[in-house]
Amino acid sequence: GVTLAACGSDNGSTGGTKGSGELSGTVTWWDTSTVGSEDKVFKKLAEDFTKKHPKVKVNYVNVPFGDAQNKFKNAAQSGSGAPDVIRAEVAWTPDFANLGYLAPLDGTAALKDQDDFLKQAAASTKYNGKTYAVPQVIDSMGIFYNKKIFKEAGVEVPKTVDELKSVSAKIKQKTGKTGLYLRGDDAYWFLSFLYGEGGDLVNADTKTVTIDNAAGVKAMKTVQELVDSKAAITDATNGWDNMQAAFKDGKVAMMINGPWAVADTYTGKEFADKANLGIAPVPAGSAGQGAPQGGHNLAVYAGSKNLDASYAFVEYMSSPEVQAKAAAELSLLPTRTSVYGKSEVAMNPMISFFKPVVEKAVERPWIPETGSLFAPLVTEYTKVLTHQTTPEQGAKTAGESYRKLLKDWK
Numbered sequence: 054g055v056t057l058a059a060c061g062s063d064n065g066s067t068g069g070t071k072g073s074g075e076l077s078g079t080v081t082w083w084d085t086s087t088v089g090s091e092d093k094v095f096k097k098l099a100e101d102f103t104k105k106h107p108k109v110k111v112n113y114v115n116v117p118f119g120d121a122q123n124k125f126k127n128a129a130q131s132g133s134g135a136p137d138v139i140r141a142e143v144a145w146t147p148d149f150a151n152l153g154y155l156a157p158l159d160g161t162a163a164l165k166d167q168d169d170f171l172k173q174a175a176a177s178t179k180y181n182g183k184t185y186a187v188p189q190v191i192d193s194m195g196i197f198y199n200k201k202i203f204k205e206a207g208v209e210v211p212k213t214v215d216e217l218k219s220v221s222a223k224i225k226q227k228t229g230k231t232g233l234y235l236r237g238d239d240a241y242w243f244l245s246f247l248y249g250e251g252g253d254l255v256n257a258d259t260k261t262v263t264i265d266n267a268a269g270v271k272a273m274k275t276v277q278e279l280v281d282s283k284a285a286i287t288d289a290t291n292g293w294d295n296m297q298a299a300f301k302d303g304k305v306a307m308m309i310n311g312p313w314a315v316a317d318t319y320t321g322k323e324f325a326d327k328a329n330l331g332i333a334p335v336p337a338g339s340a341g342q343g344a345p346q347g348g349h350n351l352a353v354y355a356g357s358k359n360l361d362a363s364y365a366f367v368e369y370m371s372s373p374e375v376q377a378k379a380a381a382e383l384s385l386l387p388t389r390t391s392v393y394g395k396s397e398v399a400m401n402p403m404i405s406f407f408k409p410v411v412e413k414a415v416e417r418p419w420i421p422e423t424g425s426l427f428a429p430l431v432t433e434y435t436k437v438l439t440h441q442t443t444p445e446q447g448a449k450t451a452g453e454s455y456r457k458l459l460k461d462w463k
């Protein structure tokens with residue numbers, strides 16, 4: 054048969070389906086996963102697609118998480134250089150969909166067994182009544198702790214912020230080590246303390262900015278006090294590397310983190326014996342307990358010249374078999390309910406801990422602006438932690454930024 058739609062395109066991906074329905078051409082995939090721990094697993098899984106579709110070449114490209122969102126928007130806007138498939142973080146998905154940069158997947162081969170997806174994971178792939186992505190991984194946050202240090206200090210895992218302070222004081226006294234590394238250059242690490250005070254960034258139902266209400270101010274005070282009381286250490290920059298190094302080297306007894314940190318954490322000398330890594334719910338504040346929902350979806354670029362192969366690739370990469378491999382090798386959480394039942398997944402302690410955590414993770418509004426709430430917040434969060442501003446002023450300034458971004462919100 055003849056090759057349909059074999060026209061060349063801006064990123065060299067050509068192809069379509071021959072009369073026989075056999076897929077062909079290339080699929081360029083921009084993956085944002087962490088280099089050195091996740092990327093090699095995802096690259097292998099992606100390239101194995103060719104075993105099922107010999108005439109399709111997968112062009113795996115790793116793009117750093119911090120660059121990929123704007124890089125994709127620039128490429129899609131200019132119509133040059135965009136990939137066929139992108140790993141779109143949960144907040145990027147409504148942003149890209151709203152801009153028209155994603156192919157709607159309803160009725161395509163990309164969507165298989167949609168009922169098998171966790172509802173929280175599926176929620177971030179829907180926009181204006183259409184499906185613009187397939188959920189790849191879902192995540193939330195917990196306390197990672199070093200069991201050896203806890204034993205040496207004779208302490209239990211803290212359930213509240215107050216216990217976090219007393220446990221940290223005891224660890225310092227008994228072992229000389231600091232209790233918690235609190236990441237200070239990424240506002241995602243502020244959310245569980247905000248939820249603990251009964252606060253949130255915004256209330257999308259009532260279109261109200263809430264970061265600057267009493268709960269928001271209280272949460273800013275809480276994190277500032279964790280550092281002032283020496284229960285926690287933090288950094289204004291390079292937080293990911295400093296957090297991982299401090300925890301992996303046993304300089305701190307705890308960090309708050311998510312499943313994406315597990316593979317890298319296991320490379321630390323303290324966790325050569327994986328059993329030394331403990332995991333527990335984030336501490337409760339004065340008004341409650343909650344951890345944020347994060348994760349990543351797989352989306353198809355609306356301008357792809359190889360939509361059929363891209364749909365098939367997205368379906369394959371989010372299939373139960375592939376999700377089970379990513380879970381077993383990287384402790385990442387499947388977005389398909391059926392995968393949690395597989396033995397190699399169910400026996401992973403990280404997965405069995407995080408599953409109930411993601412099921413009750415605090416959902417975020419999947420509006421185009423939801424991702425834009427972090428940049429203005431992190432500026433104030435970092436300044437509060439380093440006493441460059443007060444909790445009151447930090448919360449107020451963040452609120453003002455939000456009201457500029459969300460025009461008609463209260």
Ligand SMILES: C[C@H]1O[C@H](O[C@H]2[C@H](O)[C@@H](O)[C@@H](O[C@H]3[C@H](O)[C@@H](O)[C@@H](O[C@H]4[C@H](O)[C@@H](O)[C@@H](O)O[C@@H]4CO)O[C@@H]3CO)O[C@@H]2CO)[C@H](O)[C@H](O)[C@@H]1N[C@H]1C[C@@H](CO)[C@H](O)[C@@H](O)[C@@H]1O
Nearest residue numbers: 085086087118119120121122123144241313347348424427
């Ligand atoms: C500021 C950013 O605010 C938001 O991001 C939130 C995010 O919405 C939250 O959900 C949370 O994300 C979790 C995530 O869920 C969790 O899975 C994990 O991800 C792992 C992967 O698991 C791991 O595989 C690997 O990839 O590595 C990933 C990262 O570790 O951890 C994430 C938290 O880190 O927190 C994010 C905030 O960080 C915006 O969305 C933008 O990202 C924005 N950045 C833009 C800024 C533009 C210029 O201003 C610049 O030009 C633009 O290019 C930048 O994009």
